[in-house]
Amino acid sequence: MxxxxxxxxxxxxxxxxxxxxxxxxxxxxxxxxxxxxxxxxxxxxxxxxxxxxxxxxxxxxxxxTSSADLLSAQYKGKEHLLPVYEKIRDMVSSLGNDVTITPKKTTVSFIRKKQFALVNPASKTRLDLGLKIKDKPTTARLENSGPFGTMCTHRVRLEKPEDVDDELKSWIKEAYENAG
The missing domain is CATH 1.10.10 (Arc Repressor Mutant, subunit A)
Structure with missing residues (x-):
């Protein structure tokens, strides 16, 4: 678990x-x-x-259905993407003890007082990280929410653990802070 x-x-x-x-x-x-x-x-x-x-x-x-079972099902055939998810999860967990990590059937939600991030293994080659950061302009990397709709304001596509860099961490932290 x-x-x-x-x-x-x-x-x-x-x-x-x-x-x-x-x-x-x-x-x-x-x-x-x-x-x-x-x-x-x-x-x-x-x-x-x-x-x-x-x-x-x-x-x-x-x-x-345990959290491990839900994660295992999400990453079946995409196991090489688990290190990307784990790096995000560990980073989010370090933000504070008020974070709830909720694995679901197809996604994992990160919640403070409200959801601020969502991870979805979108394809065999990438994860989509949805973030909720109001009034933040989009960039080439920080795209509009796309398939996340109103659950998130932005989406970042991630393919490898190195994609979880300082820039991404700052966006996650901003989303976390806004959710408090």
Whole structure:
């Protein structure tokens, strides 16, 4: 399991008042047709912060599917791109202990109070990193959000670990800071 996710799960009882298993029981007693409805319910009815609510809902839906399983499925046939993802993940984790890393079926979200970055193994040769940085002009490298739509404001295409350079790190840090 991703270390950041494990830390979040371990901190859940202290931060939310219940363990992940207790939250899963609460959600399983309800019937939500959409992910956002379940997140909203946890936030409004139980005062759970967005990062925890989002993670609880994802983990309750993905019963039997661990973060490692989700990542393995995303990178099947694209294993050479995992070092790029890992470099991004490690850099994001170093920004603060308020970061939630949430693997999903096709992407990994990086959340502070709200999502600020998203990684998608877009093809056999590259990852797309979506960033949410309002009012930031696009450049040749920092493109418009493309396939991410409104989830992000920008996209950066990455092919190798060296692409996670100081310029990219500064954009990720800016997105992180804006999400607080």
């Amino acid at each position: 991703d270390p950041a996710l494990q830390t979040m799960i371990s901190n859940m009882p202290e931060k939310t008042g219940k363990s992940l298993e207790e939250w899963k029981k609460i959600l399983n007693a309800k019937s939500f047709s959409k992910h956002s409805e379940a997140v909203s319910y946890l936030k409004k009815e139980h005062g759970v912060t967005h990062g925890f609510a989002n993670t609880i809902v994802h983990l309750s839906k993905d019963e039997g």
